[in-house]
Amino acid sequence: MDASKYTKPSDEEIKKMPMPEQCNVTHKAATETAFSGEYFDNHRVGLYVDIVTGAPLYSLMDEYAYGCDWPSFTGPIDPDV
Numbered sequence: 001m002d003a004s005k006y007t008k009p010s011d012e013e014i015k016k017m018p019m020p021e022q023c024n025v026t027h028k029a030a031t032e033t034a035f036s037g038e039y040f041d042n043h044r045v046g047l048y049v050d051i052v053t054g055a056p057l058y059s060l061m062d063e064y065a066y067g068c069d070w071p072s073f074t075g076p077i078d079p080d081v
Contacts, residue, residue: 001078006055014052022051039071047077055081 008014014023024030039048048058048071058073066072 001056001081003055003078003081006050006053006081008053017052019051026051034068034070037070042071057081 008027009017014027017023021030021032025032042060045060047056047060049056056077058071059077062074064072064074
């Protein structure tokens, strides 16, 4: 996978995006309330992607039940991205 395709926008560009909570979680170490997120109890097959850069992060094929609200994965799709 070509990591250069998924560059992080500037902080100014991120502030203009229409999803402030998601940007805070993905880029500013924020968190959402447990058992309340959009993907809580998600069982659809697919990929989790970075909402800001579009980089593919995790495959739901690699998800496992850790016992917490947040999804847990055996590893990233590509450790270099």
